Amino acid sequence: MSRRKIDGQASPRESREMRDAQFAMRISLLFGVAMLLGKVTAFFMTHSVAIFSDAAESVIHVIAVGFASYSLRLSARPASPHFLYGYERITFFSAGFEGALIVVAAIAILIQSIHAWATGLQLQRLGAGMLLILLAGILNAGLGYYLLRIGRRTNSLILEADGKHVLTDSWTSFGVVVGLVLVLLTNWRPFDPLVGIAVAANILWSGGRLVWSSAVGLLDYSDPKTGRKIRDRLDEICAELGIQYHGVRFRTTGYRQLIEVHLLFPRLTSVSEAHNLATIVEERLPVELGMPGEVITHLEGLEDHSEAHHHRQRYTGKPD
Secondary structure (H helix, E strand, O other): OOOOOOOOOHHHHHHHHHHHHHHHHHHHHHHHHHHHHHHHHHHHHHHHHHHHHHHHHHHHHHHHHHHHHHHHHHHOOOOOOOOOOOOHHHHHHHHHHHHHHHHHHHHHHHHHHHHHHHHHOOOOOOHHHHHHHHHHHHHHHHHHHHHHHHHHHHOOHHHHHHHHHHHHHHHHHHHHHHHHHHHHHOOOOHHHHHHHHHHHHHHHHHHHHHHHHHHHHHHOOOHHHHHHHHHHHHHHHHHHHHHHHHHEEEEEEEOOOEEEEEEOOOOOOOOHHHHHHHHHHHHHHHHHHHOOOOEEEEEOOOOOOOOOHHOOOOOOOOOO
């Protein structure tokens, strides 16, 4: 997969992947609205706290997908005079925003579940409401796997976060159905708020994980597995070209890897030859990693190189 050009234009493959990601996001938004209408209808039919919890999460999902859709379009914009590295890191804000909304929904569900249990449970027409929720769960499961597949193929953190949220929503729906079945079988109504509380705990965990992934992304967390993969490919490329390297650093924008590496050349290597070899490294590394990336190289002399030439040591995240 080729890296983005310096002028900010995406390659044909990257443009196609971005179109696929934007189409998937539109599908997610349409499904989200449809699921929300179905769940709200089911809640007014049954007055079930468990169904309310499912509908509340769908409200959050529609809001989050709207923001994610905007973030996806913004992330595709080229760099500008004020944002020289582009807008791709908006993906971390999008994931964090969605996670924060999920946490708010979980708290609202907990409050509603406890309130309904304390004031008395009035349930009705559970069978019809349960069928609506079951259908919503099945559709959301299919949508979630689709979003995850497209997100991983296009290296879109926004789509992956949305896909995980949709899958969480589907499991929520299935849990609600199980709770309503238990109510119908046992006629013990507290199963309904208990399922609501369980749903809240589940989505609270899901939202917390999204917030955490957003935080570590903004802090430029370096994944050790990614680091090993980068160094393995660099070992192969540099051995083939007959050069050495050190000082590898990398971070992700949520879409592509930004990689820095110092290349070491023998003293008699001309600047032109060294530059040509460095260009080969810059172009081949993202392709062999199988992910979008931009490689920035720093050329140094091999014989007179020593750590003493670097006035300040930088941690490169080298794995053990």
